[in-house]
Amino acid sequence: xxxxxxxxxxxxxxxxxxxxxxxxxxxxxxxxxxxxxxxxxxxxxxxxxxxxxxxxxxxxxxxxxxxxxxxxxxxxxxxxxxxxxxxxxxxxxxxxxxxxxxxxxxxxxxxxxxxxxxxxxxxxxxxxxxxxxxxxxxxxxxxxxxxxxxxxxxxxxxxxxxxxxxxxxxxxxxxxxxxxxxxxxxxxxxxxxxxxxxxxxxxxxxxxxxxxxxxxxxxxxxxxxxxxxxxxxxxxxxxxxxxxxxxxxxxxxxxxxxxxxxxxxxxxxxxxxxxxxxxxxxxxxxxxxxxxxxxxxxxxxxxxxxxxxxxxxxxxxxxxxxxxxxxxxxxxxxxxxxxxxxxxxxxxxxxxxxxxxxxxxxxxxxxxxxxxxxxxxxxxxxxxxxxxxxxxxxxxxx
Amino acid sequence: xxxxxxxxxxxxxxxxxxxxxxxxxxxxxxxxxxxxxxxxxxxxxxxxxxxxxxxxxxxxxxxxxxxxxxxxxxxxxxxxxxxxxxxxxxxxxxxxxxxxxxxxxxxxxxxxxxxxxxxxxxxxxxxxxxxxxxxxxxxxxxxxxxxxxxxxxxxxxxxxxxxxxxxxxxxxxxxxxxxxxxxxxxxxxxxxxxxxxxxxxxxxxxxxxxxxxxxxxxxxxxxxxxxxxxxxxxxxxxxxxxxxxxxxxxxxxxxxxxxxxxxxxxxxxxxxxxxxxxxxxxxxxxxxxxxxxxxxxx
Numbered sequence: 001x002x003x004x005x006x007x008x009x010x011x012x013x014x015x016x017x018x019x020x021x022x023x024x025x026x027x028x029x030x031x032x033x034x035x036x037x038x039x040x041x042x043x044x045x046x047x048x049x050x051x052x053x054x055x056x057x058x059x060x061x062x063x064x065x066x067x068x069x070x071x072x073x074x075x076x077x078x079x080x081x082x083x084x085x086x087x088x089x090x091x092x093x094x095x096x097x098x099x100x101x102x103x104x105x106x107x108x109x110x111x112x113x114x115x116x117x118x119x120x121x122x123x124x125x126x127x128x129x130x131x132x133x134x135x136x137x138x139x140x141x142x143x144x145x146x147x148x149x150x151x152x153x154x155x156x157x158x159x160x161x162x163x164x165x166x167x168x169x170x171x172x173x174x175x176x177x178x179x180x181x182x183x184x185x186x187x188x189x190x191x192x193x194x195x196x197x198x199x200x201x202x203x204x205x206x207x208x209x210x211x212x213x214x215x216x217x218x219x220x221x222x223x224x225x226x227x228x229x230x231x232x233x234x235x236x237x238x239x240x241x242x243x244x245x246x247x248x249x250x251x252x253x254x255x256x257x258x259x260x261x262x263x264x265x266x267x268x269x270x271x272x273x274x275x276x277x278x279x280x281x282x283x284x285x286x287x288x289x290x291x292x293x294x295x296x297x298x299x300x301x302x303x304x305x306x307x308x309x310x311x312x313x314x315x316x317x318x319x320x321x322x323x324x325x326x327x328x329x330x331x332x333x334x335x336x337x338x339x340x341x342x343x344x345x346x347x348x349x350x351x352x353x354x355x356x357x358x359x360x361x362x363x364x365x366x367x368x369x370x371x372x373x374x375x376x377x378x379x380x381x382x383x384x385x386x387x388x389x390x391x392x393x394x395x396x397x398x
Numbered sequence: 399x400x401x402x403x404x405x406x407x408x409x410x411x412x413x414x415x416x417x418x419x420x421x422x423x424x425x426x427x428x429x430x431x432x433x434x435x436x437x438x439x440x441x442x443x444x445x446x447x448x449x450x451x452x453x454x455x456x457x458x459x460x461x462x463x464x465x466x467x468x469x470x471x472x473x474x475x476x477x478x479x480x481x482x483x484x485x486x487x488x489x490x491x492x493x494x495x496x497x498x499x500x501x502x503x504x505x506x507x508x509x510x511x512x513x514x515x516x517x518x519x520x521x522x523x524x525x526x527x528x529x530x531x532x533x534x535x536x537x538x539x540x541x542x543x544x545x546x547x548x549x550x551x552x553x554x555x556x557x558x559x560x561x562x563x564x565x566x567x568x569x570x571x572x573x574x575x576x577x578x579x580x581x582x583x584x585x586x587x588x589x590x591x592x593x594x595x596x597x598x599x600x601x602x603x604x605x606x607x608x609x610x611x612x613x614x615x616x617x618x619x620x621x622x623x624x625x626x627x628x629x630x631x632x633x634x635x636x637x638x639x640x641x642x643x644x645x646x647x648x649x650x651x652x653x654x655x656x657x658x659x660x661x662x663x664x665x666x667x668x669x670x671x672x673x674x675x676x677x678x679x680x681x682x683x684x685x686x687x688x689x690x691x692x693x694x695x696x
Contacts, residue, residue, distance in 0.1 A: 077589060102591070104588070104589060109589070110590070112589075118600075118601065118605070132600070134591065181590070
């Protein structure tokens with residue numbers, strides 16, 4: 001994935017004369033000290049992020065962490081105090097008013113927490129709003145709006161007013177409006193936070209479904225860590241205007257890096273987050289016998305692979321010793337084992353497990369990738385995690 | 399012993415008199431320039447309104463009230479006009495009506511743009527606010543004198559006084575209406591790349607309309623009140639009926655003027671009040687509504 005949006009050393013200080021606060025900030029003063037000394041609020045403190053094209057990039061943080069400020073800096077609803085925002089290499093911070101307007105009309109669109117639909121316009125008029133501002137002809141923009149409304153499943157509601165719609169439907173209109181302009185970057189500022197839990201889940205699924213075909217670069221702001229895990233290709237966790245942890249959902253849960261982040265990851269349902277591949281143990285070749293290969297690791301059973309690399313059977317420790325002593329592996333193997341696809345979540349793996357049988361992790365072509373033991377799966381779900389955060393990383397994020 | 403008279407050394411009254419006199423002499427072209435459009439507009443509406451025959455006027459007001467408000471208001475308007483005619487002050491009432499409609503037109507032409515300007519610039523609003531306060535709190539009698547000195551006597555300078563007192567509510571409500579538009583909606587406008595003009599016409603003004611119409615209602619009522627007071631500087635209309643009644647100690651005549659004023663005021667108030675209620679604005683066309691006897695289901 002190529003990089004679409006890059007944020008370099010972004011600062012935001014809420015003040016008409018931010019020089020003093022900036023001096024203190026770059027000298028390493030804390031947000032609280034700057035508030036006490038200069039009575040200015042620091043929104044963003046040296047934020048650098050790289051957002052790959054086609055990703056759903058989650059910015060997660062509690063209120064006051066600067067997550068919304070960051071999102072609003074990107075389309076400059078908030079003016080950054082210092083730093084760069086590079087959209088395909090072009091620095092948005094240096095754009096003049098006209099250039100900025102053009103970027104907002106064509107490159108970046110936005111979905112709002114409280115929908116921000118115009119109550120006096122119908123659903124379809126709201127949807128074509130961005131195109132109207134851009135000066136697209138009435139016929140063309142109506143056509144495009146109809147297309148987008150069909151995508152979000154609201155074609156029948158085109159001529160109704162927003163107040164006749166439920167919250168979830170209104171946000172679909174908000175989404176349709178943002179999609180209508182064909183911008184490659186979508187900022188979703190707490191887009192689902194105002195919705196009921198059930199509707200929220202539905203909208204999250206819908207967004208994931210849409211994203212499979214749309215492949216937009218989505219910057220999604222949320223205070224809900226579960227939402228971040230569910231939707232995110234990558235997650236940046238913010239606190240006090242800084243990014244405290246950045247990575248894929250699995251990386252972050254596996255290795256929170258700090259107590260602050262660990263507080264979020266503690267309650268995570270790991271069985272639905274991790275797939276077999278992410279926690280499997282790889283196996284090394286133990287011995288080769290003609291066309292078959294015996295692979296294993298420190299778990300009790302060894303797998304016998306054929307020439308293609310498919311697992312054909314398992315050897316228990318006694319058989320393995322015998323095979324080591326010269327017996328034919330194909331004669332001694334047992335076919336009593338379980339194969340699980342590498343992309344199966346642990347909760348699905350748990351369903352496939354049979355007591356006492358070894359587990360082989362296979363890829364989509366059926367090739368053997370590694371092994372899983374039930375103890376290992378339980379360990380991971382119970383977060384007695386195999387990998388503990390190492391001391392250096394803790395120090396870095398603290 | 400120091401008495402309060404000893405301190406009365408500020409000849410403010412003289413200063414203001416001299417100031418107004420100076421304005422009248424040196425800025426005469428400006429006041430003439432202000433007077434000209436007012437005079438012509440007033441003449442136009444006066445001619446138009448007086449040209450409409452009585453039955454047609456009743457029907458017209460009935461339809462306007464029905465379209466803008468409801469059947470009840472429409473019936474009330476028709477009855478009110480008939481009663482005014484029955485009181486024998488039809489011509490005077492029509493003069494007052496033209497005075498008010500002209501004032502409303504001028505107030506809208508001036509007040510709404512000024513209100514928009516105030517809403518968009520904090521600096522303009524800081525200057526405008528005390529001026530509006532002065533315009534609204536100064537007793538109406540007090541500025542009749544400078545108006546007479548600057549614009550002369552008669553219906554036209556009466557109209558100027560009416561506009562001065564009726565305009566502030568509209569400016570305030572327009573300012574308020576635009577300022578009260580949800581910030582998220584304004585942000586949405588910015589986020590999708592609206593320029594200043596688009597922001598105003600696509601988002602701010604449409605959403606401010608109910609508030610602006612509320613201001614219009616206030617403007618109508620203030621104009622109504624003022625149209626009576628300006629009889630003292632020679633403006634014609636119902637106010638003059640009351641003034642004449644008072645002058646001749648003719649209670650009956652004054653009361654007739656008063657009743658007609660109240661009826662006219664109530665009629666205008668009900669019509670404009672309904673305009674400000676958003677639910678009524680999304681009505682079908684008059685024609686469709688007249689054909690369709692069932693109540694509109696919105």
